[in-house]
Amino acid sequence: MEKIVGDYYIENGVLEQSSNFPKTDIDSVIIYEVIRVINNTALFFEEHYNRLINSIYLAKFEYKTIPDKEVIINYINTLITNNNLSEGNVKLGLMYSDNKFISLKIYFIPHTYPTIEDYENGVNLISINAIRKQPNIKIRNRSLRKQSNDIIKENNIFEVLLINKENNITEGSRSNIFFIKDDVVYTAKGKDILKGITWQYVVRICNSLGIKVHEQNINLSEINNFDSCFLTGTSPKVMPINKIDDIDFQVRNYLTNNILEEYNKIINKYTEDKNGY
Numbered sequence: 061m062e063k064i065v066g067d068y069y070i071e072n073g074v075l076e077q078s079s080n081f082p083k084t085d086i087d088s089v090i091i092y093e094v095i096r097v098i099n100n101t102a103l104f105f106e107e108h109y110n111r112l113i114n115s116i117y118l119a120k121f122e123y124k125t126i127p128d129k130e131v132i133i134n135y136i137n138t139l140i141t142n143n144n145l146s147e148g149n150v151k152l153g154l155m156y157s158d159n160k161f162i163s164l165k166i167y168f169i170p171h172t173y174p175t176i177e178d179y180e181n182g183v184n185l186i187s188i189n190a191i192r193k194q195p196n197i198k199i200r201n202r203s204l205r206k207q208s209n210d211i212i213k214e215n216n217i218f219e220v221l222l223i224n225k226e227n228n229i230t231e232g233s234r235s236n237i238f239f240i241k242d243d244v245v246y247t248a249k250g251k252d253i254l255k256g257i258t259w260q261y262v263v264r265i266c267n268s269l270g271i272k273v274h275e276q277n278i279n280l281s282e283i284n285n286f287d288s289c290f291l292t293g294t295s296p297k298v299m300p301i302n303k304i305d306d307i308d309f310q311v312r313n314y315l316t317n318n319i320l321e322e323y324n325k326i327i328n329k330y331t332e333d334k335n336g337y
Contacts, residue, residue, distance in 0.1 A: 066143030182302030183218035
């Protein structure tokens with residue numbers, strides 16, 4: 061059973077007590093998004109909604125019955141208000157059976173945000189041989205999630221990196237990754253990954269700052285050639301990496317710092333402009 065936070069969740073537009081949350085949905089397919097709430101505001105909601113619809117489209121599932129943006133943001137705001145939670149992570153889960161839409165659940169989930177020390181010291185990662193069969197679709201993968209969570213817990217690390225059959229790094233289990241060498245930023249090819257919302261903003265930030273970004277295969281055997289690297293994601297934002305497996309990286313890189321600073325500015329402006337949407 062998935063854990064939820066708060067006294068209420070919403071299913072198909074109806075506010076429900078958390079005690080009524082279904083205990084199992086093993087046989088269903090879930091397409092989902094996780095949105096960070098900051099100052100009562102669903103951060104980058106528009107991009108998350110568009111990616112949700114795109115995932116449904118790529119999966120060739122029914123999507124005409126999915127509520128539009130205005131309806132869903134109203135659901136999220138209702139959930140924020142009734143749970144009295146101004147910060148956290150909200151999950152939108154679309155349940156399908158035989159490619160047909162069954163339900164839309166919206167609920168707060170447990171979250172862990174990095175500490176100041178994490179940003180100062182960087183975090184550690186371990187690589188694993190694993191892929192997501194449909195990398196451009198944000199769809200639940202129970203086995204990969206369990207495998208990743210077990211490795212993270214057993215090794216006291218921040219994240220695992222997925223390595224494909226060609227020994228190339230694709231993405232983290234719940235994040236994207238960028239590498240830096242000689243003032244150039246490198247990341248995996250877009251077709252091989254789920255383009256995270258933070259990933260997309262980082263690419264835009266680099267373009268605006270005049271930083272070159274190369275999308276290319278990055279072989280695990282070659283990562284010691286890079287100076288620095290960082291993760292991007294809903295919870296970590298832009299997180300410096302200290303070590304991958306047994307390879308150390310420079311944590312205090314000025315490009316990483318500049319990108320994080322610009323990203324935080326974008327977050328602040330977005331929440332101020334929306335003001336709780």
